[in-house]
Amino acid sequence: MVMEGGGSGNNSTPIIDKTRVLDVEPLRTLVPVFPSSSKAPPFGPYSSGFAPFYPFSAPQGSQATPDLNQQTHTTPAAPLRSFRATESNGDAFDGEYESYDGSTGSAKRRPKSSSQKRARKIQDLDFTLSVDENNFVVGVSLSERDDGNREVVHSIQMRFDALRRRLSQLEDAKESPAGIIRRADLKAGNILMTKQVRTNTRKRIGTVPGVEIGDIFFFRMEMCLLGLHAPSMAGIDYMSVRNDLEEEPLAVSIVSSGYYDDDAEDKDVLIYSGQGGAANKDKGATDQKLERGNLALERSLRRGNEVRVIRGMKDSVNQASKVYVYDGLFRIQESWVEKAKSGCNIFKYKLVRIPGQPDAFGVWKSIEKWREGLSSRAGLILPDLTSGAESVPVALVNDVDEEKGPAYFTYVSTVKYSKSFKLTQPAYGCNCRNACQPGNLNCSCIRKNEGNFPYTANGVLVCRAPMIHECGPTCPCFPNCKNRASQTGLKARLEVFKTKDRGWGLRSWDSFRAGTFICEYAGEVIEKVSQVGEGEGDGYVFDTSHVYESFKWNYEPGLVEEDGSIEAIEEPNVPSPLVISSKNVGNVARFMNHSCYPNVFWQPIMYENNNESFIHIAFFAMRHIPPMTELTFDYGKSCSGEAAADGGSTSRGRRKCLCGAPICRGYFG
Template identity: 40%
Template sequence: MTSFIDLNLYPDSPLPDAADVTTALTLTVPKIEPKEEPLDNIIHTNPNLNFSLNTQPCSTPNERQNVNQNNISLDTQPYSTANENERQNVNDVYSEFNRISEMFRTAFSSAEKAVPDDSRAIVLVPEENQFGNQHTAVADSSRRKNQQRSGELVRVTNLGIEDERYFRHVVRKTRMMYDSLRVLVNMEDEKRKGSHVFGRNRSARGDLRAATVMKERGLWLNRDKRIVGPIPGVYVGDIFFFRMEICVVGMHGLPQAGIDYLTSSQSSNGDPIATSIIVSGGYEDDQDAGDVIIYTGHGGQDKYSRQAANQRLEGGNLAMERSMHYGIEVRVVRGFRYDGSPSGKVYVYDGLYKVVDSWLEAGRSGFGVIKFKLIRMENQPDMGSAILKYAEGLRNGSLQGTPSGYVSMDMSMKKEKMPVFLFNDIDDNHEPMFYDYLATSVFPPFVYHHGGNGGGCNCVAGCTDDCFCAKRNGGEFAYDQSGLLVRGKPLIFECGLHCRCPPHCRNRVSQNGVKNRFEVFRSKETGWGVRSLDLIQAGSFICEYTGVILTREQAQLFSMNGDSLIYPNRFGERWAEWGDLSQIFSDYVRPSHPSVPPLDFAMDVSRVRNVACYMSHSACPNVLVQLVLYDHSSIAFPHLMLFAMENIPPMRELSLDYGEADEWTGKLSICN
């Protein structure tokens, strides 16, 4: 059973008074500054976003976190589902995205209301900064807004397999919601400014706006209790592209300060307690050796992030010292620059550390700084930051000596744009090499003559929001300017052979093939599995699930021969989870256009297959199946395109929801 332990801290021996300790340091500072991350300075959001139509947002959240004395439960409501018969006329294309745009307009207008300062803050934040109150509790329907964060410390224990799966689902669902809000904010800002170049006008700061909306809806996680130790549903190695997302999932409660802690006024015995830190090299005296960190306390920096005054043992500094005294572990998140990240940085959760020592010394600047020595606790998964560096070494060949176990450096035989590696350091099984590699599915010839070609757009320079292909998709494209999936749909129409737009058109994402370096590897747990050497951003295209497409009659004959068949109609409809905003808006409707008949075909992978065929099954997958058409117009025979449901770190196994078991054998339709 899931349980948690209250941490009421009453040591047997008397504690030194904090004021006496501070006096002994003989340091004087005019004020205590939070330890900020220099690269994450909050940028004011643009209040002039324009939206269309008229729909009111939900005023009551559907999900809130509840913690009691016996267990921790995150009560969630079932997903909202649309009536599939609601729109009978497929020619009446309903513009779902325009409707959502209005929801965003009303949501963000309420998000920009003035927020009162928090008297418990160490340094008050200017009123014009709408994110200045991130250290306060999230409001929900049963509590007033800006309620102070809980002062109760707990440690979650005894999580079973089902508990782990449940909490992982809640965290993933929250992160998908955050990503959907962020992407849509940026898209609306691009449209408002008439920009068609991704990243040129980002004044909306979708990462900040998304966090504000979720905060006002009470959708930030782990705000009712201060959790010491691991956060349920967050794994060591999980990667975040935005600092605010770390706050949303409850890993670190402050948007800029490097030390998150329980203040002395909230603590049961009057001592502040640190719960997490962010290490990003913001202080010149920091030293990071991986398992051992010499961490500089906060305070004394000027606006140029230079040490300009002495530090004092107060606030977060005192909280770190008290955590050392009580032996309480702290979560460590590392942040560093990373090419390809939409924010220019990544944040990696690297696990739990113990503060084992603290002292005062003169720093490089000549001013007194407080230092803390942290050592990583044993029996934890490998650090995510170390795996990132290892994967980078594999990609650029900078590792000393090639790791043994590589059977092939490209099992696709150059049929993919990026090499697909085959790795096995467990046994002598080289089975994937015995199959012909198939980069895209093979359809029956009659499919290409069914229903004509559907026409095409005349966008010579690139597709616009009012072109023919946009209308086929319900009035908006399924991808943003960087190629990320905005919202899952029953079917996506990409530009095809009869369109005049160039190959780099924003509506040609999945048809352009693999962009990441994948590796089929031998696993003791799952047999064969798939992982990437690249960091994959949530919403990114991964690859197509390929095979030889068979009609029902052909499939019956093949199955009689015992051949390996995949039945696409059994895949879980995870596409409906990507972009699901039912927790934000009460009238959110699951996309139902275009209406797609049940997939009545099978895929033969007994002789030919691609990298996707080696993905493992999971009830909590990180990859979804999205149906796409681009080279023909038969909606009964779409391509099965795979997209990332979350940020997938390098070397982490990719998994799919293969759905229902076979009604005859009781086995999942997994070819490996």
């Protein structure tokens, strides 16, 4: 292990970590330089106006720049009333909407004129929230509805969660304790189901296109929408299949989530209980019958068809909720009848995982072991590279080669502003006691966020915004106020690991649901890129003045608010360019690699400290991220011609991108 101090001259900062490093050539490059946009790197087939997630044509580049000072005075959101999602008339959308043509990148989100002529239809009048037929765009073509692909699956999953978060936000803001939107997951699911924003509707045995082994879900409705497992509650999904002259039911997927007494200890074997009977405890336990799902499983045993297995378990971060992992294809090996404790008969099915599939549940099992003790962790170099600077350890591992660690740096958990750096923002906090309450428009911090509390009750970011305003150290509310989500330090067990071909990277033992705060970008705020010292141009700088690929993350416009025709801007906007160097001083964020199809995005967050407002760059999960998945964000590209002229450095500039995404732009930085 290489522990050697020094090297860096800045002894003024306490040296927390001394992982001295060897020959690490950091992969990221920063700074500069496309002389002109015309020389921008070649774009993939999707790039013209295609946001990787779903076909919204979001404004690109020069976003209307709202004046942040004025923004704090904007009127709060309209008062909220009630909501109901059900859509009575199912007048078909088939044919009414042009399908999205991914190959040209043209996003056609407008209905054809025939439907435009139709009077704007608002569902129930006692709601503020409703479906606006003219502004809602399905965005899923007829063929994509039958058979999905990765993009469509991600798009639908993200749209579902964006809507669910928004509905939760509205629910949180209600004064009445028993809200109208009780189940935001079901409401969001119901809206998208009704609108045919779903895929893989045709039931099938085996793989579901676009859904990959290891994908995770936090609600059963997500799996309904994606066609992975159709029933909203039942554990066994089956379909009728013609066999010779008759039809028989065959199981296509099962969810094992602990409600019954399954045996799910082995990652390759699952003992699954049949449905019915013993479940009905109130009616007195009865024998399970060989019907419905049980019959289908029995027939699938005979037929030997593949059955998808989804394993549900407690979320390690949020013990109250559940996470579902798609564990791939299994085959039913045998079945039997067992006497349950209640004395009645239940069916048991032994499912065996088909070999050769990537680990999914197995990864979770391994992580469980690592939590108990790191001795089982292969390639471990350091148990905690922060040396206690964070409340959770960050492991350093390398199981691909002999390199012993990244180049030396000092670990800090937050961004450091130099004294000379001043923002002209007026600084004032709220006057809330205890914790700021969603819906309380007397809270000035909430008013700064357009009246919306930025986070849901379980701490997930609801929407992106040009700027998020959190409560700061001088706000009188308690430190556990939910409007400080980005200030609580690391919560997940992260690890820095050696990638195969992109230097060091960052990943997590814990899964993230979309919108979860992961970490901020810590480092030293520098005034100009030119201040980056010699040798620092090779990486480790975050620069808000880069041009970032635009993408849509927030909930559907035209779907929730009645006046949803106005699509709120969600692209980040900072009053003046912010450049943070993590070369010498930084946190885990400095290890996050670039991807053209990232799973993490950055969001500027402002809060006050000592009568000054400071901006922090916070990273949030773009979509659900399974454990041990590399975390990546879009580095954007430098567009400054001056930077190119400056020094004429040839060593700087764009870097060849190795992200491997289908929509890879080829270069970044």
